[in-house]
Amino acid sequence: xxxxxxxxxxxxxxxxxxxxxxxxxxxxxxxxxxxxxxxxxxxxxxxxxxxxxxxxxxxxxxxxxxxxxxxxxxxxxxxxxxxxxxxxxxxxxxxxxxxxxxxxxxxxxxxxxxxxxxxxxxxxxxxxxxxxxxxxxxxxxxxxxxxxxxxxxxxxxxxxxxxxxxxxxxxxxxxxxxxxxxxxxxxxxxxxxxxxxxxxxxxxxxxxxxxxxxxxxxxxxxxxxxxxxxxxxxxxxxxxxxxxxxxxxxxxxxxxxxxxxxxxxxxxxxxxxxxxxxxxxxxxxxxxxxxxxxxxxxxxxx
Amino acid sequence: xxxxxxxxxxxxxxxxxxxxxxxxxxxxxxxxxxxxxxxxxxxxxxxxxxxxxxxxxxxxxxxxxxxxxxxxxxxxxxxxxxxxxxxxxxxxxxxxxxxxxxxxxxxxxxxxxxxxxxxxxxxxxxxxxxxxxxxxxxxxxxxxxxxxxxxxxxxxxxxxxxxxxxxxxxxxxxxxxxxxxxxxxxxxxxxxxxxxxxxxxxxxxxxxxxxxxxxxxxxxxxxxxxxxxxxxxxxxxxxxxxxxxxxxx
Numbered sequence: 001x002x003x004x005x006x007x008x009x010x011x012x013x014x015x016x017x018x019x020x021x022x023x024x025x026x027x028x029x030x031x032x033x034x035x036x037x038x039x040x041x042x043x044x045x046x047x048x049x050x051x052x053x054x055x056x057x058x059x060x061x062x063x064x065x066x067x068x069x070x071x072x073x074x075x076x077x078x079x080x081x082x083x084x085x086x087x088x089x090x091x092x093x094x095x096x097x098x099x100x101x102x103x104x105x106x107x108x109x110x111x112x113x114x115x116x117x118x119x120x121x122x123x124x125x126x127x128x129x130x131x132x133x134x135x136x137x138x139x140x141x142x143x144x145x146x147x148x149x150x151x152x153x154x155x156x157x158x159x160x161x162x163x164x165x166x167x168x169x170x171x172x173x174x175x176x177x178x179x180x181x182x183x184x185x186x187x188x189x190x191x192x193x194x195x196x197x198x199x200x201x202x203x204x205x206x207x208x209x210x211x212x213x214x215x216x217x218x219x220x221x222x223x224x225x226x227x228x229x230x231x232x233x234x235x236x237x238x239x240x241x242x243x244x245x246x247x248x249x250x251x252x253x254x255x256x257x258x259x260x261x262x263x264x265x266x267x268x269x270x271x272x273x274x275x276x277x278x279x280x281x282x283x284x285x286x287x288x289x290x291x292x293x294x295x296x297x298x299x300x301x302x
Numbered sequence: 303x304x305x306x307x308x309x310x311x312x313x314x315x316x317x318x319x320x321x322x323x324x325x326x327x328x329x330x331x332x333x334x335x336x337x338x339x340x341x342x343x344x345x346x347x348x349x350x351x352x353x354x355x356x357x358x359x360x361x362x363x364x365x366x367x368x369x370x371x372x373x374x375x376x377x378x379x380x381x382x383x384x385x386x387x388x389x390x391x392x393x394x395x396x397x398x399x400x401x402x403x404x405x406x407x408x409x410x411x412x413x414x415x416x417x418x419x420x421x422x423x424x425x426x427x428x429x430x431x432x433x434x435x436x437x438x439x440x441x442x443x444x445x446x447x448x449x450x451x452x453x454x455x456x457x458x459x460x461x462x463x464x465x466x467x468x469x470x471x472x473x474x475x476x477x478x479x480x481x482x483x484x485x486x487x488x489x490x491x492x493x494x495x496x497x498x499x500x501x502x503x504x505x506x507x508x509x510x511x512x513x514x515x516x517x518x519x520x521x522x523x524x525x526x527x528x529x530x531x532x533x534x535x536x537x538x539x540x541x542x543x544x545x546x547x548x549x550x551x
Contacts, residue, residue, distance in 0.1 A: 036392065158405040165392050165402065169383050172355035173406050174375030220438040222393050 007245055012132055019134045020237035020256070022142040023191075023198045024207065026149050028233020030191050031212030032226045033153065033184055036164040040209050041096065042081070043188050045103035047201050049080035050192065051110030054126060058117050070141055070193050077189040080106050082182070129200030129253040131241065138197045145194040149187045150230075156180060161222065198237070199253035206257040210264050211236060217267040217274050236260040308333040308493055309462060314363030316346070316353050322516070323349040326362070329512055329521035331495070333461065336488050338508035338524070339497040342537050345514045347497035351464045354495070355381035367462065377406040380460035382451045384467060390440035396450050397435040400425055403457030425456035428490075429483065445476030449483060456487075463487065465496045469503070481507055504528055 007013055034043055053076030057068025080102045087098035125133075153160065162170040163177050171177045188208075195204040212229030219225050240256030247255075269276050314327040324346040331337050339347045352358045354365060356375040365372040372379070380403075394402075403425070404418045426435050429449040434442060442450060448468050455463050469477055484494055484507065498504065504511060504524065511528050513519035513536040520532045 036389075156410060158408070158410050162402060162405060165394070165399075166383055166388060168357065168387065169381055172352075172357050172375055172379075172381040173377070174356070216393060220393050220395060222398065225393050 003246070007242065012134075013241075013245060015134050015136075015139060016131045016241055016252070017238060019139050019142050020131055020198055020241050020252075021234045022146050023131075023195050024211075024233035024235075024237030024256070025230045026142075026146045026191050026233075027195055027204075027207045028211035028236075029150055029226060029230035030153070030187055031208050031210070031229045031233070032215075032222075033160065033164065034188065034208060035212050035216060037181075037184060039184065039188070040205070042084075042099055042185075043192070043208055044205050045084075045099045046077045046081060046185070046189055047192050047196075047204050049077045049103045049106040050196065050201065051107050052076050052113055053110075055110045055113035055117065059113065067137065073193050073196065074189055076106055076110075077192070078186065081185045081189070085181075125200075126196065127200050127202050128251060129196060129198050129203065131198040131252045132244075134197055138194075142194045142197075145190045149190055152183070153187060156183065160184075199256055203253045203257045206260060207233065207237070210257070210260040214260070214264045214267045217264075217271045220273075232260070232263060236263065308368055309495075310364075310366040311354075312364050312366075314350075314353065314365070315361040316349050316358055317361050318349075322361070324353070324514075325517045327514070327518050328363075329518065331493060331510055331512075331521075333493045334488055334491045335509050336484050336494045336507065337496065337510040337512060338504055339495060339512050339514065340499075340501070340504065340528075340533075340536065341514035341519070344516070345536070346516055347514060348466055350514065351381065351466055351495065351497060354379060354462070354464055357381070377458055378460055379462045379464065380455035380458055381464045382448075382455060382466070382468070385444060385447055385471065388447075390447075392439065395436050395438055396431055396442070396453075397422065397426065399439055399450050400431075400435075400453045400457045403454035406458055421459070422457050425453040428456055428486065429453040443476060444472050445479050448472075448480055452483065452487065461491070462493045462495065465494065467497050467499065469498065469500065469507075477503075501533065 008017075034040055050073035053072025053074070054068070055072070056076075057072035060068065080099070083102050084095055084099040087093060087102070088095040091098075159170065159175040160180055162173060162175050163180050167177050191208065192204050195207050198204075199207050211232040212225060214232060215225045215228040219228065236259045237256050240259045241252055243259065244250045244252040244255040267275065270278075272278055308331065310330045312328045314324055315322055316324045323344075327346075327350065339350060341347055349358065353360060354372075356372075356379075367376075367378060400422050401414070401418075404414065404422060408414060408418065426432055429452055431446065431449055431453055434446060439447065439450060452463065468480060472480060484496075487494060488509070496508070498507070505528065508524050510522065511524050512521040513527065513532050515536045519536040520527045
């Protein structure tokens with residue numbers, strides 16, 4: 001009890017918990033769309049594309065600021081995503097290869113740009129995040145992103161579900177599949193901007209994909225996956241923060257992703273329907289059943 | 303406009319990279335029919351279905367449904383995907399899949415109400431899927447999956463159902479069930495346009511056939527049009543592929 005009272009007495013911890021919960025919620029919510037639209041690798045590429053934007057932000061603003069990160073990151077990631085779509089349509093390359101080319105080029109531009117930054121930038125902060133150092137501006141960004149992404153996607157939920165299920169049929173039903181794809185990319189970039197602060201560029205993909213992936217192994221209901229992913233993202237972020245406060249050697253971003261990873265492993269192994277154990281048990285049932293049927297048929301012949 | 307000619311296609315040309323896959327196609331079919339689209343590989347069967355579904359742009363020609371020109375997507379026409387193109391692990395049940403059929407009639411925000419629920423229930427009942435409605439869609443047999451998509455089209459209140467090779471990969475009992483399902487839908491006044499490659503089963507499934515080979519070969523009642531002569535013409539002539547550029551397409 002005392003532990004929690006002490007934990008909540010720190011202002012930085014209060015801010016981190018609110019920020020972490022918001023970021024976890026938004027990312028967990030978005031994860032369902034990313035998984036079902038098979039955009040996980042694209043999301044990874046987008047996270048890396050933010051580097052040149054960040055470097056430019058530092059050069060122009062003269063330091064690592066939330067607004068610089070926000071604007072630079074959005075621009076860079078969006079340019080890469082749209083550029084990959086354009087490349088895929090104007091050449092024989094598919095979107096995955098186009099994306100691989102563009103995001104590594106963008107990343108390299110970022111590395112070169114960083115050489116021109118007069119004051120050395122602590123890259124570690126950007127790579128792994130530091131939610132305990134979250135500022136007021138970051139918190140506002142987290143609020144804004146949540147308010148833009150969650151209601152925004154809910155507004156187009158029906159056409160989105162049709163698109164996720166079968167893009168071709170959705171198009172035949174008059175759904176603007178391409179526009180929705182761009183909207184999803186935009187939502188993804190926004191969510192990443194906010195999670196860069198919490199878990200950093202390297203780990204943000206885990207926060208985005210793992211909660212919804214865990215629910216995917218547990219449920220056959222789309223809404224459960226959607227809201228369950230959001231809930232797990234929130235809970236995982238808060239629990240990760242508490243763990244990182246308790247064990248000083250544990251960086252916050254890694255703690256959050258580890259908690260989510262543990263949940264995922266548990267679902268993979270012990271999920272009641274699609275878990276590994278359940279599958280093994282089912283297989284034995286089937287085997288025994290077919291064996292008994294065979295025996296039965298055998299008896300009849302004689 | 304004569305009412306019995308529900309779907310009228312005239313002078314339809316559709317090309318991929320300026321090479322026509324369908325060349326000035328025209329035919330008329332009425333409601334309450336099961337129409338087989340026949341022709342060799344590359345004859346343009348799938349192209350025709352996709353064009354009717356609003357997925358491909360036409361170069362020339364018109365499509366009329368009950369006297370109204372069809373441009374782009376309409377809820378009156380439902381395109382049923384080939385089973386291979388679906389992610390069967392999608393987190394939805396049979397009922398959830400059929401509910402998606404209502405989305406088009408509902409628009410993006412209107413509340414899903416009792417009338418929608420009734421329409422979904424009726425569609426599920428018509429396709430005899432009640433005992434399976436809470437199953438995840440991958441836990442269905444191939445024939446049941448076809449029926450689930452037909453139920454979705456019924457919930458959408460579509461009048462024209464476009465099916466791309468629905469009999470492929472089904473075993474004999476499932477083929478028989480699908481055939482009698484088609485009969486039920488036909489009696490309910492639906493127009494089924496079905497691409498099909500197994501010529502042996504054509505007379506028992508279809509009332510009407512459309513024979514294609516890039517160009518129009520013949521269209522009409524199976525008994526009159528599905529003749530040795532027409533089949534020969536559809537399957538033995540070269541597929542029209544535009545000007546010969548001297549390389550394979």
